[in-house]
Amino acid sequence: MDGVEQTNESWRILIVEDDERLADLTREYLESNGLTVSLETHGGAAVERIRNEQPDLVVLDLMLPGEDGLSICRRVRPHYTGPIIMLTARTDDLDQVLGLEMGADDYIGKPVQPRVLLARIRAMLRRVETVPVASEGGNGEEPAxxxxxxxxxxxxxxxxxxxxxxxxxxxxxxxxxxxxxxxxxxxxxxxxxxxxxxxxxxxxxxxxxxxxxxxxxxxxxxxxxxxxxxxxxxxxxxxxxxxx
Amino acid sequence: MDGVEQTNESWRILIVEDDERLADLTREYLESNGLTVSLETHGGAAVERIRNEQPDLVVLDLMLPGEDGLSICRRVRPHYTGPIIMLTARTDDLDQVLGLEMGADDYIGKPVQPRVLLARIRAMLRRVETVPVASEGGNGEEPAxxxxxxxxxxxxxxxxxxxxxxxxxxxxxxxxxxxxxxxxxxxxxxxxxxxxxxxxxxxxxxxxxxxxxxxxxxxxxxxxxxxxxxxxxxxxxxxxxxxx
DNA sequence: GTGTGCTGTAACAGACACGTCACCGGGCAG
DNA sequence: CTGCCCGGTGACGTGTCTGTTACAGCACAC
Missing domain, CATH: 1.10.10.10 (Winged helix-like DNA-binding domain superfamily/Winged helix DNA-binding domain)
Known part of the structure; x- marks a missing residue:
């Protein structure tokens, strides 16, 4: 009994992370579990891509070179209503509170086990799926x-x-x-x-x-x-x- | 299934926790931040109350005397679609994955700072709030x-x-x-x-x-x-x- | 009244649709 | 590689439909 299946199409996840090696490993693991993953290493570009591509979920590293993850979150929120999972090495409670209040939906401390990340992504997508996608054709949606x-x-x-x-x-x-x-x-x-x-x-x-x-x-x-x-x-x- | 209470009303949170002293403290903190909190110390009764009261969010301690939190989650899920935040002293990754796949929406290790809990509750409610109330919208349909x-x-x-x-x-x-x-x-x-x-x-x-x-x-x-x-x-x- | 159609319907049997078993090939996990 | 699970296929049995036929009654014309 695996959790959320790719019912119609695979979910599109965007990972914003500057450590490419780690990001690649994560992508591999997630994709082998039925998700479609794209990567973005640069903070500034991430904002653009999130706005344009409107992924189903964003995994956002807080410690980025250049623009801060928190600031990305804040800038992106007006244009993106999907779930954002923050990932960070800092486990300070205050950061966490701040991150969540800034519009993140989850906040996970590094290092994170791939399967834990997957479980959290799935839990979030499951929650989100009950929201009919507004950008769809716009006809009558079915209940969950x-x-x-x-x-x-x-x-x-x-x-x-x-x-x-x-x-x-x-x-x-x-x-x-x-x-x-x-x-x-x-x-x-x-x-x-x-x-x-x-x-x-x-x-x-x-x-x-x-x-x-x-x-x-x-x-x-x-x-x-x-x-x-x-x-x-x-x-x-x-x-x-x-x-x- | 009366969906989510709308905006202005105070959110109704049910905390399932056997440690009454801790639960009381938590309640106090949450209520001072505008939430309506009720407590339940017994696992079996919790299932009943969740089904009947349909709180806006449930905080569920995993380590309960008698019925296990995981089993409560599983039993309650068919009748409750709102968010469940699991709280536990065990921080094992496997437990976490299990909890999330069992239908929990979040999984927090104890001890948890009240304000972190509050932030996570708010993040979850924010996400849930956008769920439209079961649109019963039938027009147009030709009954034939x-x-x-x-x-x-x-x-x-x-x-x-x-x-x-x-x-x-x-x-x-x-x-x-x-x-x-x-x-x-x-x-x-x-x-x-x-x-x-x-x-x-x-x-x-x-x-x-x-x-x-x-x-x-x-x-x-x-x-x-x-x-x-x-x-x-x-x-x-x-x-x-x-x-x- | 009688005759000629037209209609109602009982009885039948072949055709048909469906439920289900056994099997098999492919995919995925160990 | 190997075994298990899933899901489609073919075959078979069964029950039900449904068209056919035959016959009886009815309507209308004369």
Whole structure:
């Protein structure tokens, strides 16, 4: 059960750090865990890049040659609302308070274990993902979590619960469950499901959706003969029922 | 899930901590800085209170008598989406990663300076505040649903109700019912019905439409001799009547 | 009344759609 | 490299649909 998956696209992280060797190692580790990382060693350029590229998250070293990290944070905040994680060798409490009040979202003392950094980045992205991205197409956004009686489906955590018990869903199973649940009350045809999940055309023969459904149903406590959640609509598709 | 309290109201913080003296001090400090704080010393009760009170933020001590903080976090997560800050004397990296992956948003090692805690709480609340309150915004959506007195036909769910009782229609039956109902008040010839439903030419002999109608009628409470909904127009076709 | 169509519908059987098992290939971690 | 897990494929069994057919009743014309 890994944490935040790259649901649609990989998250874009910008690391601002003058120690290139360290930065490279960090990038490698983060990228091997599904993040897209770019580096910036120079403070002044960082401000520009954050404004222009609008990364999903910024990791900002405080001790930079030239411009100070705090000042970068302050200058960038009016133009960037994403999360900023400050990284610093100084562990002074006052610095930390200052950094956080300056608009940082997290403040980690060096040295930091890569996995700890990753965990904190993920935690932050998870929190942030519930905020619909304003720069998107601007159509109706979907909520991050759905609840139907005792069944809860959480998109940010990619996890579901059935009366408080976590349901062990595979990635593909979760995707299908989410698709159905977020379209509750509407019959989804196999064509729709196919294009939404795989981006390819439905050939009219493929049974993989059916198999997935049959794998999901027992996990969410559904009886295939008398399903309460995922109803089969014969010769059309599947329907996630809204009401009990 | 009543989202985040908005701006001016004081934020409601719940501290789960068994050391009452420490907790009191912390509360005092936080309250003197404009937060509303309540305390909970017992782990089991904490789960209940978090679910019921839905505080804006939870500070959770990991080392509790009885239930472990991690387990509290896991149990509470399905019902609480607000931020959780974990507090612990153990500063092991692995614990930290575990805590974050368990759904915590921050993880602070003890001892923690009150003002650091305050700064982190504020940073977290600042981040959370931008989360829009569950936008229930449904406009525009065409319901694709027809109603004639006590008969309701819903295209999205491909289901129909007769005075609140779900009607058991097969796929082909539903298609025909929808076609007729969505053309209520107009006689549909067999030719039209055939091309609309099967996309093929009517050969002038086929009786399948008639059979379908005869199967639908009892289900929607129609008497074939004196039909109120689907009338036969002799040598023409069928008519779904608008008014009762 | 009688005849000629048209319609309602019971019964049937082939086709069809779906659930599910077993299998396999690929990916990823150890 | 090796084993496990995930996810798609093919096959099979089952239950349900749905068109066909046949026959009975009805409507209308004469």
């Amino acid at each position: 979590r759905l609840q139907f009686n005792d069944l809860i489906v959480d998109r940010a955590m990619r996890e579901a619960w059935l009366s408080d018990d976590s349901i062990d869903l595979t990635s593909a199973e979760f995707d299908l469950l989410w698709l159905l649940a977020s379209n509750a009350g509407r019959v989804l045809s196999r064509e729709e499901i196919f294009t939404a999940l795989r981006g390819i055309e439905y050939d009219g023969q493929d049974r993989s959706i059916d198999v997935r459904v049959s794998r999901i149903r027992p996990k969410i406590g559904d009886d295939p003969i008398h399903p309460r959640r995922i109803k089969t609509v014969r010769s059309k598709g599947y329907l996630f029922v809204k009401e009990a | 649903r027809l109603q004639f007195n006590d008969l309701i036909v819903d295209r999205a769910m491909r289901e129909a109700w007769l005075s609140d009782d779900s009607i058991d229609l097969t796929s082909a039956e539903f298609d025909l019912l929808w076609l007729l109902a969505s053309n209520a008040g107009r006689v549909l010839s067999r030719e039209e019905i055939f091309t609309a439903l099967r996309g093929i030419e009517y050969d002038g002999q086929d009786r399948s439409i008639d059979v379908r109608v005869s199967r639908i009628r009892p289900k929607i409470g129609d008497d074939p001799i004196h039909p109120r909904r689907i009338k036969t127009v002799r040598s023409k076709g069928y008519l779904f009547v608008k008014e009762a």
